[in-house]
Amino acid sequence: MNKRTFLKTSSALVAGSVITQLSACRDADARTNWAGNLTYSADNLHNPATIKEVQKVVKIQKSLRVLGSRHSFNAIADSDENQVSSAGLNKILALDKADATVTVEGGIKYGDLCKYLDDNGFALFNLASLPHISVAGACATATHGSGLNNGNLATSVIGIEFIDGRGKVVNLSKETDEAFNGAIVNLGALGVVTKLTLQLQPAFSMKQLVYKNLPMAVLEKNFETIMASGYSVSLFTDWRNKNINQVWIKSRCEAHDDVKIEPEFYGARASVKNIHPLEDLSAENCTEQMGVKGPWYERMPHFRMGFTPSSGKELQAEYFVPLQYGYEAMMAIEKLHEQITPHLFISEIRTMAADNLWLSPGYNQACAIFHFTWKQEIETVMGLLPLIEQQLAPFNPRPHWGKLFTLYPEVLQSRIARLEDFKKLMAHYDPEGKFRNEFINKNLFGA
Template identity: 45%
Template sequence: MNSIITNWAGNITFGARRLLAPASVEELQEFVAGSTAVRALGTRHSFNAIADTAGDLVSTARLPRVVDIDPQARTVTVSAGTRFGEITGTLHESGFALHNLGSLPHISIAGACATGTHGSGDGNGTLASAVRAVEYVSATGELVTSRRGDAHFAGSVIALGALGVVTKLTLDLVPAFDVQQWVYEDLPLATLRDRFDEVMSAAYSVSLFTGWQGSSIDQVWLKRRVDEPEGPVIRPGRWLGASLADGPRHPVPGMPADACTPQAGLPGPSPLRLPHFRLEHTPSSGDELQSEFFVAREDAVAAFDALHRVREAFAPHLRIGEIRSVASDDLWLSPAQGRDSVAFHFTWLPDPEPVTKALHVIEEVLAPLAARPHWGKVFVTRPEVLRGLYPHYDRFARLMRASDPEGVFRNDFVAHYFPLSTLVPE
């Protein structure tokens, strides 16, 4: 490559020999068919080497833009390189919305779905759970479409880029809705432990931010649908011992709140409230690392207690932690596959050595709870352990081998976590 390319955080330098950005699907097909090693590159918001390759990187950002809304089917078909924030306004104006959104509207739709990225809410699945169909270029250059109900569809959505280069996705839509957002501060830990389900179900989307220090949760972000009953939010005043913030807040202490979506109960369209950050603002410099682990909902308090016991091993290396709930889905590699889940997120200071040490401690205490790591973030889970966390691990490995027998899309990351030597025949 003519210039050095890194991920958003700067902790990964890509080793590809070239980066291409085809202007048409036909050009992409020709390119993939003529290459021996390819990986798709999205908005580079993964924190590990999942997108890296010694071969060719390909970006879909220049493919013809597609935003095709089908009002009867309540779906939208979008080009893979599109960022969430680039389509949600159009959807809202057309009377529709996505069921949920992640913290950042800046990330590509294909990349977010391929890694199991999610928002929050007891009834809200991962972003990939909205996918009804996925179109991708296979290792032979063929254009393949997998639809919900097809035999291997559940293995083709959160696929880690291992089946092909995604060109389009069709997503389920819901009627447009407005959201109000409040931030409460200093929720006592004892209250969270005793009333965990009440806290996490208090709004359509709930996020808890904590530095894992002190005797309280730093901030609780409650995002309530305007068309739903009033619920437990009390304004102004206190809620479960927490105080309503007296102004806008940023999740990371000391950071200006102008990058964040409007708070203080100001109603607005869901795409302008469900993400924590505004599309027009970069939420931070990228000078950070991130990790995240999913446990079954019924194990959430046990996971919290386990982490609290070892907090001194990791809290000094944190910018902030976040706790969110995620609804179960049936996608083979989804961190929430088969179980309603709670995700424990860690935004780290950009110092890999102490972060790695902290991760060993975190993963050890969460191991009895079968914690699944986020595919696009930093983790140290051993391949044999990871295999035991996913009931459909072997099915996906077989699908990957059948779809790409020559390993065109098989990079070091995929080879490490899905070694073909362990593949069990069907």
């Protein structure tokens, strides 16, 4: 983690603003990420709204990084010199109903895309817990939802366009280009993503049920069965008393289906009202529960687009391990409950299908995923992460690219099978290293 960046931390929440002018500007107020834990180093923010404007910025500048919806908790999007905002590249460009695909600009947010797709009879295959994130940023960091049969969000991409380090327009197709699988989860290291084409499926309805107080012991022989009990399943725990606080089960359904809520699920009891993952908070900003049917995009995320998600000021970390070690990894973390719980808002346990994207934590392996939403106590949290990583070490954990972690670079690099191939892509598309920053240099090249 960039020490200088953390010395510039701020507790202010970012409401977000769109700056429309193309020319670089120096903000009167320092720019922070969404949670307010990170103040960006770059003074210059460029705000292109067209491909030609992006090309102009890239050709002129010697060093730059793309800034999306600011939902990363580390310095992956930071730059010592220039940031290029994707906020102005937020259009839906084409819907191909025959091929069931949509082409969008990289800066569009999932929440703004989903209603359009549903109105036209289509759906995405999965969504993250937040609909507030940009499509290009989510794909670049292998952001995900949950579900044994659902890959990360980048697995829906079948075509990508980006402006490379020379300012050239590059188009890659899943069908025809060998480099495609290396270019989707790209960490912003190949260029500025201007367009993505996503594979769609027919629109569908979903329902969501929540059960409370599932004993962790039940998962020893039923981990995968429980995680397969819906289209998307999440387990929330604060690691107290070897207990899963809440089980969220999101299931496909037909409009005419009768909704029956079973009172018990593996010993957990059905909730009698909508609840927030942090049960003391209002459920107003959460998606509808209690088996109420609704469109896919209003059930797959945990939080509604029109509300501030999660708890507000927070820090996040997340680790991926092979699915077959899900229960063992969970119990390894549980041994740290006395250290973890006082500094934690909540943990979420999810699953993800395997994929073939080179920098994805799911490359050639299905994953169990352990997410931590921490209180904004940066020094304490950065001291706890090595303990968690040590507990997970027998399972070769991979971190989420956009969240906090402390793995040594050489350890992280050893777990990325196609790292050298990705470095070749970087050399090809960004030979001058314009899109490299401290995060990239440390984690992909450092020792």
